[in-house]
Amino acid sequence: MSLALPISPDHLLAAPLPQLLAETGTEVIDAGIPDSGFFGAVVERKNGDILLAMPSGRSELEHDTMARYLLAQVFDVPLPKLSEPFVTTEA
Template sequence: MATPLPRLLVETGVELFESSITDANFCGAVVQRKKGGILLSMPTGRSELETDTVARYLIAQVFDVDLPDLPPPFRTTEI
């Protein structure tokens, strides 16, 4: 998980795209395509640190990497 984010995305086959969701409480989402592949939706206008941290955490969740929960106010929900 220490790999630079662009390389991590390529190595895991995750496609990152900017979300149109403007809610300040939205930090990102992962969508697993029925045809295969994983989409990572991230909001625009966030700090590089927040984007990098949340993206890595969401990727780790998809690949069952054991990580501690993010600190409040962050939380993840599986739908």
């Protein structure tokens, strides 16, 4: 999934997360998935808005990092790939 919204890597990494979510029409929801290997998922709504389904109970740093990385994937922002064990897949 890649959407057309120009976001620079600098902006993606530096903007406060609430601002970035608002600018991209993204809502964060609790995924309800307790698996320690699950770090989040992206769902595109029919109206074009984005949902980030994130696991609860994670540190603020992990939550922030993974939300930004998932947004980079959605909006095709060129960031380095995360190292193992992190894997992104598209369905």
